[in-house]
Amino acid sequence: MKEAAIIGVGQTAFVRGYEGSIRELAFDAYREAMLDTGLTPREIEASIICSAPEYDKQRTPAGTIAEYLGLNPKPTFYIETVCSSSSSGLRVAYALVKSGLHRVVLVLGFQKMSEISSQDSQERMGRGSDVLWEAPFGTMMPAYYAMHARAHFQRYETSSEDLALIRVKAASYGMINKKAVYQKGVTLEQVLTADVVSTPLKRFDCCANADGASCLIVANKERAQSLSNKPVWILGLGAATAPINMSGRDSLTGLACAREAAKEAYQMAGVTAKDIDVAEVHDCFTIAEMMAYEDLGFAKPGEGKDLIRAKETYRDGKIPVNVDGGLLSKGHPIGATGGSQIRTIVLQLRGQAGEMQVKDPEIGLIHNIGGVGVYGNVSILGR
Amino acid sequence: MGFERFGVISFASQTKAAPFVDYLDKGILMGTLCKKCGALYFPPRTDCSQCLSKEMEWTEVKGKGKLMSYSTLIYAPTGFEADLPYTIALVEFENKMKVFGRLSKSIKEDEVAIGMDLKYQVVKLPKDRITYEFTKA
Numbered sequence: 001m002k003e004a005a006i007i008g009v010g011q012t013a014f015v016r017g018y019e020g021s022i023r024e025l026a027f028d029a030y031r032e033a034m035l036d037t038g039l040t041p042r043e044i045e046a047s048i049i050c051s052a053p054e055y056d057k058q059r060t061p062a063g064t065i066a067e068y069l070g071l072n073p074k075p076t077f078y079i080e081t082v083c084s085s086s087s088s089g090l091r092v093a094y095a096l097v098k099s100g101l102h103r104v105v106l107v108l109g110f111q112k113m114s115e116i117s118s119q120d121s122q123e124r125m126g127r128g129s130d131v132l133w134e135a136p137f138g139t140m141m142p143a144y145y146a147m148h149a150r151a152h153f154q155r156y157e158t159s160s161e162d163l164a165l166i167r168v169k170a171a172s173y174g175m176i177n178k179k180a181v182y183q184k185g186v187t188l189e190q191v192l193t194a195d196v197v198s199t200p201l202k203r204f205d206c207c208a209n210a211d212g213a214s215c216l217i218v219a220n221k222e223r224a225q226s227l228s229n230k231p232v233w234i235l236g237l238g239a240a241t242a243p244i245n246m247s248g249r250d251s252l253t254g255l256a257c258a259r260e261a262a263k264e265a266y267q268m269a270g271v272t273a274k275d276i277d278v279a280e281v282h283d284c285f286t287i288a289e290m291m292a293y294e295d296l297g298f299a300k301p302g303e304g305k306d307l308i309r310a311k312e313t314y315r316d317g318k319i320p321v322n323v324d325g326g327l328l329s330k331g332h333p334i335g336a337t338g339g340s341q342i343r344t345i346v347l348q349l350r351g352q353a354g355e356m357q358v359k360d361p362e363i364g365l366i367h368n369i370g371g372v373g374v375y376g377n378v379s380i381l382g383r
Numbered sequence: 384m385g386f387e388r389f390g391v392i393s394f395a396s397q398t399k400a401a402p403f404v405d406y407l408d409k410g411i412l413m414g415t416l417c418k419k420c421g422a423l424y425f426p427p428r429t430d431c432s433q434c435l436s437k438e439m440e441w442t443e444v445k446g447k448g449k450l451m452s453y454s455t456l457i458y459a460p461t462g463f464e465a466d467l468p469y470t471i472a473l474v475e476f477e478n479k480m481k482v483f484g485r486l487s488k489s490i491k492e493d494e495v496a497i498g499m500d501l502k503y504q505v506v507k508l509p510k511d512r513i514t515y516e517f518t519k520a
Contacts, residue, residue, distance in 0.1 A: 123461040126392070127460075131395050132395055132400075133483065134483050136394070137391070137471055137485050138485075140458070140459070142458075143471055147452040148452070151451065151452040151497065195457070197458055199454050247425050247482060247483055248481075249473075
């Protein structure tokens with residue numbers, strides 16, 4: 001189904017403490033995407049701005065950013081599904097161009113996590129779960145994913161070593177990604193002996209916070225073909241939700257929203273897990289990547305560990321996953337993350353991924369999760 | 384009224400399910416049951432998303448629970464630091480009612496195991512606050 005394509009991509013370096021405002025951060029990603037396509041601002045017919053608003057000082061940032069990017073008087077919209085905001089943005093952009101309402105739409109994801117003090121950030125983390133029924137117990141994101149890890153260990157005999165292998169892989173690609181916030185290598189021993197954050201997850205099992213922005217330019221078929229000689233087509237989109245309360249979950253060994261979104265995306269694209277040549281998955285924690293292998297069908301439930309043990313998710317393996325360093329090493333600036341994952345797959349499909357390039361991929365997949373499996377987005381792209 | 388007393392820190396003071404706290408005062412942990420279609424809810428809610436009824440009744444969380452999973456926090460969000468380390472858990476009770484909460488510190492670390500039998504108990508906190516936790520059944 002070649003009806004809408006991504007014709008331009010951009011991403012800032014992911015850094016700790018960006019020295020500028022959110023509009024300037026957004027501009028850096030926007031500029032790269034615009035230069036990638038050779039478009040002028042007048043050709044962008046609408047913009048979709050994506051972030052997690054609790055980190056922003058600016059109320060309703062879409063207006064400020066659209067102005068700074070020079071996109072007035074065209075419409076702008078704000079889309080939020082926390083960590084998967086910019087994948088949700090892609091979904092809305094697809095709908096806008098497919099409906100015929102606009103021909104070329106921009107998706108800009110950003111997060112300046114350092115906009116607020118670390119104390120404010122700690123306070124917001126406490127409110128990341130259901131504020132009525134779970135936050136009063138003192139919950140945090142790592143603890144929830146840690147519960148999933150514990151359940152996975154128990155049911156499938158996965159171990160901390162298996163999770164550590166995922167971190168070592170991520171670091172090996174973070175080292176060759178100049179836009180990654182964490183460019184150092186990590187050894188198995190370092191991962192296993194690091195400070196515990198929430199049992200059984202340790203410091204290196206957790207992704208790196210960062211400031212950053214990403215930008216995608218989406219066009220309808222006619223504009224994509226006339227404006228780009230390497231359009232990357234949106235073949236399948238899946239989106240789903242699951243209860244935020246753990247009480248509403250049937251099991252903690254995978255994420256139902258990811259399975260549901262994957263099913264929908266595979267169906268729309270008319271492909272199966274076996275057809276995917278390269279993937280970006282939401283590895284906010286090592287256990288999240290392990291569950292993604294299984295939720296996406298790259299491995300049967302419980303067999304994700306065999307993939308990483310055999311290095312099948314490395315660049316030269318059967319199904320390369322997160323060969324840009326992933327959230328673990330590249331970093332996780334919440335609103336920018338999905339767009340960055342999508343950019344990585346676009347570059348892979350164009351053959352422009354440099355040292356990270358997988359051999360001649362035709363179909364790529366992006367798995368982007370918001371909250372602890374509250375929002376699931378799976379997108380499938382092809383040449 | 385009264386919901387602001389729930390938990391170590393409450394972030395929202397108002398919900399129509401606030402009688403939950405009055406039941407905790409009596410030592411009982413309650414979910415809700417839809418009178419019309421029989422849907423069972425924990426955490427409690429005053430609106431049924433299955434049949435759209437607003438006729439709900441309180442129903443006690445019953446029986447022995449089984450530990451589904453848990454994690455012990457070494458770092459905490461703002462305001463919870465004094466409690467560290469503490470263990471959060473998901474426990475499945477009768478009728479598949481799943482309850483989220485903390486494990487009692489009376490359970491030793493090496494005794495905690497997925498599948499273990501647990502029961503709930505109400506815990507009074509300083510400054511007239513109240514919560515519940517899970518102990519060995």
